[in-house]
Amino acid sequence: MSKDASARKLAETRDLFITQWGALGTQWGINRTMAMIHALLLVSPEPLTTDEVMERLAISRGNANTNLRDLTGWGLIRVVMRKGDRRDFYEAEKDVWRMFCIIARERKRRETEPALAILRQCAETSGDLAGAEAKELHARLTELGEFVALANSVMDKVAAAERSFIVPKILKLLG
Amino acid sequence: MSKDASARKLAETRDLFITQWGALGTQWGINRTMAMIHALLLVSPEPLTTDEVMERLAISRGNANTNLRDLTGWGLIRVVMRKGDRRDFYEAEKDVWRMFCIIARERKRRETEPALAILRQCAETSGDLAGAEAKELHARLTELGEFVALANSVMDKVAAAERSFIVPKILKLLG
DNA sequence: TCATATTTTCAGTAATTACTGAAAATATGA
DNA sequence: TCATATTTTCAGTAATTACTGAAAATATGA
Numbered sequence: 001m002s003k004d005a006s007a008r009k010l011a012e013t014r015d016l017f018i019t020q021w022g023a024l025g026t027q028w029g030i031n032r033t034m035a036m037i038h039a040l041l042l043v044s045p046e047p048l049t050t051d052e053v054m055e056r057l058a059i060s061r062g063n064a065n066t067n068l069r070d071l072t073g074w075g076l077i078r079v080v081m082r083k084g085d086r087r088d089f090y091e092a093e094k095d096v097w098r099m100f101c102i103i104a105r106e107r108k109r110r111e112t113e114p115a116l117a118i119l120r121q122c123a124e125t126s127g128d129l130a131g132a133e134a135k136e137l138h139a140r141l142t143e144l145g146e147f148v149a150l151a152n153s154v155m156d157k158v159a160a161a162e163r164s165f166i167v168p169k170i171l172k173l174l175g
Numbered sequence: 176m177s178k179d180a181s182a183r184k185l186a187e188t189r190d191l192f193i194t195q196w197g198a199l200g201t202q203w204g205i206n207r208t209m210a211m212i213h214a215l216l217l218v219s220p221e222p223l224t225t226d227e228v229m230e231r232l233a234i235s236r237g238n239a240n241t242n243l244r245d246l247t248g249w250g251l252i253r254v255v256m257r258k259g260d261r262r263d264f265y266e267a268e269k270d271v272w273r274m275f276c277i278i279a280r281e282r283k284r285r286e287t288e289p290a291l292a293i294l295r296q297c298a299e300t301s302g303d304l305a306g307a308e309a310k311e312l313h314a315r316l317t318e319l320g321e322f323v324a325l326a327n328s329v330m331d332k333v334a335a336a337e338r339s340f341i342v343p344k345i346l347k348l349l350g
Numbered sequence: 351t352c353a354t355a356t357t358t359t360c361a362g363t364a365a366t367t368a369c370t371g372a373a374a375a376t377a378t379g380a
Numbered sequence: 381t382c383a384t385a386t387t388t389t390c391a392g393t394a395a396t397t398a399c400t401g402a403a404a405a406t407a408t409g410a
Contacts, residue, residue, distance in 0.1 A: 001305070010301070010309050017297040017316070024293060027285050029204025031368065042319075043312055050387075060370045065388060086378060086385065094315065096322040110202050118199060122192040126185070130176070134185050137218055140269065141192070144217075147271040154345060170329060173344055206398065225357075235400045240358060261355065261408060 014043045018057075033059060034067040038076055038092060047080050047089035075102045104159035112152045119145035189218045193232075208234060209242040213251055213267060222255050222264035250277045279334035287327045294320035 001009070018039040025035025036057055041048065048056070054064045068090055071077040076099065079088045093099055123141040126134055176184070193214040200210025211232055216223065223231070229239045243265055246252040251274065254263045268274055298316040301309055 006305055006309070009304055010306065010312065013297060013300045013304070013309075013312065016300070017293070020293040020297070024286075024289055027204075027289060033368080043315065045308055045311060061387085062371070062389080063369050066369090069388085088387080096319055100322070100326070111199075114199055114202065118192070118195040122188060122195070125188045125191070129184055129188070130181055131185065133220055134181070134188075136220060137185065137188065140218065144271055147275070151275070169348055170345065173348065208398080236357085237359080237401070238399050241399090244358085263357080 014040075017043055031067070033057070033063055034070060037064070037067050038071055041071075041077050041090055041092035042094065044092075047082075047091040049087045049089055051087075053090070074106055101159045104155050108152060108155045108159070112148055112155065116145060116148045116152060119148060189215075192218055206242070208232070208238055209245060212239070212242050213246055216246075216252050216265055216267035217269065219267075222257075222266040224262045224264055226262075228265070249281055276334045279330055283327060283330045283334070287323055287330065291320060291323045291327055294323060 018036050021039035021042075022032045022036035025038075026032050028035070037053055040053065040056060050061065050064050050068060053059075053068065054061060057064075068077070072079060072090070075093065077090050077092050080091055082089055093102065119141055123138060123145050126138040126141055129138070193211050196214035196217075197207045197211035200213075201207050203210070212228055215228065215231055225236065225239050225243060228234075228243065229236060232239075243252070247254060247265070250268065252265050252267045255266055257264060268277065294316055298313060298320050301313040301316055304313070
């Protein structure tokens, strides 16, 4: 294979990954563009500027800017500077375990914590009411709340732990 | 508090839970109505018909039907029959551990399995290419793929395990 | 088999979310 | 300070997803 053909194949593979990761993002409830930018930076050997991201994905400046900021907010990518260049360069967090922790933390924040808050509030309200039905409702909400609290604390600890420490133990346990 | 006032308070608490659970659903990437129907059935002491669901949530028949079917497909609710009545009645799965297993299984199916498929495919493609960049890409995709495979198998085992067996052990481990 | 109850489907529309393109704001170096 | 590079914001629009309402399909009992 010629050098050109090889480079083309490489670019094609990257693009395939980016496209598919984008499609996957929609399943995860994060928007396609955000997932694609993340994929692009994951497989890019060098940090990229906003303009490079725009060009590679054929998206507008506003779109690129918004999603780059969101990804930075999550901690999945970060800004790096190059001396003599005033532009921001973005690179992806490439340590898979750290990626996992970031995602776990974010999901906990967006999913289990709000659920817990709702359950506790409704359990409290229903706790003040009399009658068999109210008792049953209260019991159910309390049980759900306790379960979510448990899930919450598991996620917390898993996300905070070091990979080397925790994973083999869990696997052994589940074996 | 009078009996009427008490009943009203109870209904209000249920409605609050339903509304908030619906709002939460949107964070989880499942649609509002589906989450609301689930909440309604979770706090309903009796199984409900499609018409009752429509009325309680003020939604159309088509919407109710679609979401009831989807929830049934997930296994989060199920159809029960009453003798002498030809309508379908729906009730929620109320065992929290079973609910958790169902959600874990569904998320694995919709999130980690497709991710794994993509990573494996792209890793394979990149494995056939020559050059330092291709090698690096291949290594990265392979690493990610292995991590996702690991997460996959953990989810599998957790979802399949019995609550009483697994939870205390994990907690102790993380303590 | 037929009349009726019940569920399912689906074309059209409403609601929501994502994106563009251009203007405003900010940062940098001279 | 000013000119220029760069980033951010945002009103308007496009794209996507959810919902309605009515019609079609199916199931039930007589």
